[in-house]
Amino acid sequence: MTLREAQGTDRRLSINQATIKYADLATALRVTAEAGVQAIGLWREPVNEVGLDVAARMLADSGLRFTTHCRGGFFTLPDGPERLAALDDNRRAIEETATLAAAGADGSTAVLVLVAGGLPAGSRDLIGARERVRDAIGALADDARGAGVTLAIEPLHPMYASDRAVVSTLGQALDIAADFAPEVVGAAVDTFHIWWDPQVLDQIARAGREGRIATYQVCDWKTPLPADVLLGRHYPGDGVIDFASLTQAVMATGYDRDIEVEIFNADIWAQDPAEVVRRTAETFGSAVSPHLR
Numbered sequence: 001m002t003l004r005e006a007q008g009t010d011r012r013l014s015i016n017q018a019t020i021k022y023a024d025l026a027t028a029l030r031v032t033a034e035a036g037v038q039a040i041g042l043w044r045e046p047v048n049e050v051g052l053d054v055a056a057r058m059l060a061d062s063g064l065r066f067t068t069h070c071r072g073g074f075f076t077l078p079d080g081p082e083r084l085a086a087l088d089d090n091r092r093a094i095e096e097t098a099t100l101a102a103a104g105a106d107g108s109t110a111v112l113v114l115v116a117g118g119l120p121a122g123s124r125d126l127i128g129a130r131e132r133v134r135d136a137i138g139a140l141a142d143d144a145r146g147a148g149v150t151l152a153i154e155p156l157h158p159m160y161a162s163d164r165a166v167v168s169t170l171g172q173a174l175d176i177a178a179d180f181a182p183e184v185v186g187a188a189v190d191t192f193h194i195w196w197d198p199q200v201l202d203q204i205a206r207a208g209r210e211g212r213i214a215t216y217q218v219c220d221w222k223t224p225l226p227a228d229v230l231l232g233r234h235y236p237g238d239g240v241i242d243f244a245s246l247t248q249a250v251m252a253t254g255y256d257r258d259i260e261v262e263i264f265n266a267d268i269w270a271q272d273p274a275e276v277v278r279r280t281a282e283t284f285g286s287a288v289s290p291h292l293r
Helices: 003-007 025-032 044-050 052-061 081-103 126-147 169-178 198-207 243-252 275-286
Strands: 013-016 039-041 065-073 111-115 150-152 184-192 213-218 259-261
Touching: 013 065, 013 275, 025 039, 025 044, 025 052, 025 184, 025 275, 039 044, 039 052, 044 052, 044 065, 044 081, 044 126, 052 081, 065 081, 065 213, 081 111, 081 169, 081 275, 111 184, 126 169, 126 184, 150 169, 150 213, 169 184, 169 198, 198 213, 198 243, 213 275, 259 275
Parallel strands: 013 039, 013 259, 039 065, 065 111, 111 150, 150 184, 184 213, 213 259
Antiparallel strands: none
């Protein structure tokens, strides 16, 4: 038993459901709670498999806090039926987020994580795509405000700019969010995506001043990357990310919410989810917990 295990699992750790991707909702809730973890971030697909009302009851029965809902976004389509359908789907995601946050234990947060979307097929207009992200968030802002949900723009590493997210830096996310109240639109600070940015510490401080850090997510970066770079995430401490400087910067803003571990890794997904949660808690305890206050 490690020292961290002897002392108990860090109370601020949240397991993002993507870390145990192949566990159904019931299993994800059970193994998270059994490991002594107090919070979970959910994904729309497992929730919709059982239905929102059932998922909310299951979450309430688990006693876990709810930290985020993944995911909304994909806003870069040009005007037309597909864009309207995407906006409607995001409105449903906002409703889901509000329902699940209300069902979670005290301290739950109604945060919907947004992935901006990549370049439309055949397009090279990166600037225009980013403007459509801003416009889409504007179309959803009243829905989010009315539901008490914060839309968290998640910048993704630039290697995803063409196919997943034209928002690549925390600064870009904050520039878009600046048009809206901070309780309506914030940012997701994910170490995997922003660790490389030479301006990241200044932008974290800016996010704090503006009240925009909706969620802090952690996992590690290790090379070589797999053929599918989406699956290149690792347990905290297994790679090259400096969790001390990033975590201390986030904590210096006064961030007091839970911290999610979100891992996309085929080898980790293939393991027993209970073991993955145990290992996640252990690595979080050694790589992240010492820098919390």
